[in-house]
């Protein structure tokens with residue numbers, strides 16, 4: 226991809242390290258607005274977590290997930306797109322297509338796959354549409370809402386969307402004028418994340434000053450794909466507030482057992498052997514693995530045959546952490562278990578895993 230500068234030493238795009246700070250709290254902060262955090266996660270985990278929830282419930286959840294994703298994207302775009310730009314588009318002083326192209330190109334750096342605006346029409350009537358080709362999206366249900374949400378925020382009209390698979394890993398996403406269903410007009414609750422200074426520290430790249438551990442990953446900017454250099458696993462940057470809002474919507478629509486179902490799905494995925502801890506120093510390894518992904522600070526960790534206990538003063542997506550802890554315990558001790566957890570007002574998380 227042209228115009229994206231990468232560090233000659235570690236190979237990481239300068240955009241990634243200049244816009245994000247791997248903070249001592251184990252969160253990844255947006256430097257422009259440190260109230261916002263982002264996680265850096267295996268895309269297979271995101272996809273399998275949602276599929277796992279669906280398998281356990283035995284009913285499709287795609288409609289709820291897609292809609293919650295569209296609404297969170299629309300709220301985000303509404304906030305970040307300057308009013309002047311919206312006005313210029315609506316007064317037809319600025320073409321909408323290049324604006325959307327500029328926005329989706331950031332996704333190439335974040336691991337979203339390759340986006341191309343195929344066609345678009347904005348005349349301010351019912352015929353308006355947006356057509357985007359997405360190659361190798363990290364997730365079809367989570368990853369196709371952004372361009373449509375950008376269009377919606379720019380033109381100020383409610384849009385519906387659908388997608389069609391046109392190749393092995395190519396999709397056409399279509400946005401069209403459609404009023405949102407009444408039940409989805411309510412604003413989603415987006416969690417605010419609190420954190421303080423912590424003791425997560427790391428070596429820095431001597432050239433760009435970003436975390437040296439990011440050189441474990443390779444950026445293919447042409448295809449919009451980030452992979453681990455050894456395992457080949459694909460990574461993506463994702464807002465934890467969006468994931469938590471999706472879980473919240475599932476709970477609102479399907480009932481209060483949803484948090485337990487999310488934990489169970491993450492446990493099964495983890496216990497299948499996807500993540501492993503170094504045998505010698507599991508606490509230090511888990512602390513590093515969590516903070517590398519921006520999930521938070523592991524400050525206490527005890528584990529034996531009798532069980533596992535961990536405490537984090539701040540944790541993003543706590544339900545994933547509970548399932549992860551339980552899955553790791555089960556695979557390390559080859560036993561079944563049950564998990565108990567408590568979250569605090571400021572985002573603290575305590576997890577206990579008890580063998581069963």
Ligand SMILES: [Zn+2]
Pocket residue numbers: 232233234235236237430431432433434435
């Ligand atoms: Zn560097």
